[in-house]
Amino acid sequence: MADVVQIQLQTESAANKWGKATLTPTGSGFQIHLNAADALRSVQKAGRSLDGLGLTQVQLSGDNWTLELQWAFYQGFCSAKKQGGVQFCGDSALTTQLAQLAQCFDWAKQLINQTPDELYPEQLAKQATAFITDIAAKGTVNSHILLDQQLLQQGWNGLHAVGRGSARKPAMLVLDYNPTGNAAAPVSAALVGKGITFDSGGYSIKATESMLAMKCDMGGAATVTAALALAILQGLDKRVQLILCCAENLISSNAYKLGDIITYKNGTTVEIVNTDAEGRLVLADGLMCAAESGAGLIIDAATLTGAAMTAVGGEYNALFALDKTLAQKALAYAEQVQEPTWQLPLELWHQQQCPSAYADTANSRPVKGGGAGGASNAAGFLSRFVPNAGKGWLHFDLAAAFNNSNNAYWAAGATGQGIRTISAALLGEA
Template sequence: MTDMIRISLQPDVAAEKWGKKVSLTPTAEGFQIHLDSKQPARSIQKAARQLDGLGIEQVELSGDGWTLELQWAFYLGFTSAKKLNGVQWYGEEATQLQQLASCFGWARQITNQTPEQLSPEALAHEAIEFLTPLAPDSISHRVIRGEELLTEGWVGIHGVGRGSERPPVMLVLDYNPTGNADAPIDAVLVGKGITFDSGGYSIKPSESMSYMKCDMGGAATVAAALGLAIQKGLSHRVQLVLCCAENLISGHAYKLGDILTYKNGTTVEILNTDAEGRLVLADGLLYASETGAPLIIDAATLTGAAMVALGNDYNALFALDTALQQRALGYANLVQEPTWPLPLAPWHQQQCPSPYADTANSRPIKGGGSGGASNAAGFLSRFVPEGGKGWLHFDLAAAFNSSNTGLWAAGATGMGIRAIAETLRQEAGKV
């Protein structure tokens, strides 16, 4: 016997004395979850949220029926910003579950940190310290900082971050398990790392700005996805590019009407300083293009429009390579991370016109106007090679919740990590 609170699964509905549609009832050793046969994982996650609400710190999963996915659903519901552990796994899948928990726990903890704790440079070094121990002989890195960015032509990261006293950085981390310094790079992951987004001169209202510590969620997601893939035996060379900056207001901040000229010659007029994520990602995508990698995946908490379209339950996936997009949707479904395709066509590149530059970074309409998520993806498509072949863009609508819900505690969720890790494992080295 143990004093640990035990959680078991019960396929039958709760007895009438507990009320209607009750999913959680007590037992002699803890609690039992009454499964909804139509959506078992969702019912378990909801029940786990109720247990967290009781103030329970640690539980042991026991009894029959606990598959990997059902145990993982429990973990997602039970954990919170203040409690990233506390689940004792059941059965032979404990190692896999612990790998997941270590990657999700890192990404959630980093994303939930305060803006004061997590500067752009600190974010880069946190990623280095998380990933390097996973494969110390196979990982090297370079941090490009402050004015070095401008010297090397990374005008988007520099422009967005120059208003802060804490310098912007680009992290390039190289995972090369081949031992061959000349091995081809099979994939590049690019993450938006805006450690705080005030909106700049297009300043956000307080109710929107209060949780903008989460705007580096894309960087956390791709770093954690790489970590998960490494733990699962990734054997291909992959580079990670994090585009890190604080978007603040000062006498040195970038302004509406400024024009940035990117390394590929594309000129961009700034019509909204709060559409900064696409500006930093453009640099990351250009770097990825220069490597010649046949697979490029970027992830970002990029647009409110994706959340309007999909809510907080699905991440949006954009691609011009529709065959790759369909395979990636299949990988996301395999690991049960809700992901939905939104429209992207070549003509979306023209949806933010400028009389002074090749394009603007947004439209001079509140929220960027209709189709904002597709227009942002169209902007990014200007910076990838071969008409978008081999490129995927995840707009992480489900990566963060500003308040508690029936499925999630407030804060980062980690949604997107498994889908990207599985896509990387399945697609890297195919070409």
């Protein structure tokens, strides 16, 4: 449809007139009947229904559209084939906020939905750099990309090991956003993202149905990049470092193998018992790089474990932290921006949950899915590589970042869930 369809929101009960209908036609478009008991989800579901009718351009109209209701509609209406198409309503401050959200979410979702042939490690690093540079004020961004052997020269052995099996070599992006005008300003926060542009599982190879969606395994990198961009648009005035750990996890004669031992820059030795537990191996390097910046706040994000999805489902992201006070703040930020997030257990003893007879730790347990408590054990592994006994560190396992298929609330593909939470934490804690 080429015409712009008007979408109004009816907040009073229409049950007597329309029964259980969520949508009814009007002379200029459609009216959504709000379910006050579940307002955001009912509006998001209506957005999905309207997308299913083949609408391409809609105008939200009327006085009942808050920021969160408009954003819920947008999330439901958009799909991998159609980003945008929603004209927001309200005053200029409101529509500006919504446009900023759309800009950052659209970029992240488009990136995650790219095919693995289009998006490879170096390309991911370059696209993230270009996006932040375009959004930030001139002269506030400096970055460099370490490729292949340069990683070994800097001691980033985990990232290199995971990515060395691909002809398209691993890369680490280190981007410095410094709006202070002071080259000696301290780094207030560091963001670390898992950027596995395709995950075959390596020699612990995935089944076809599990591997099909693994273009999304760089969702953590896209999420933290978009979160930084959103914070910049919303006035971030502190120095922040962005670190993306980018690789393809493939099988070849040069790929890392079961039984290999990786020695990390901090001296920790790691036995490989599952090559499909690669995300934690690359994040370990990113977290140590973040620690070198001296940042008081370190946030990492990754599509890390199937165990997190089993625990919280596809509507929630999982949060882990040794810093319990910071975790409660992060949960409050998530609630404030309407991104469902649930804290799962993490204690220092989780570091010992993947024992090895040959190294300080294994990268998992040699059982399907990493065994009981797999998401917490992965977080425990990561906690070996953060400073200050985990004070100031948050780990997001992005169970809600991607849907393999359409459902009543989300189109298939990337969702962007986690961007607003991390951006809010960055603005509130950096």
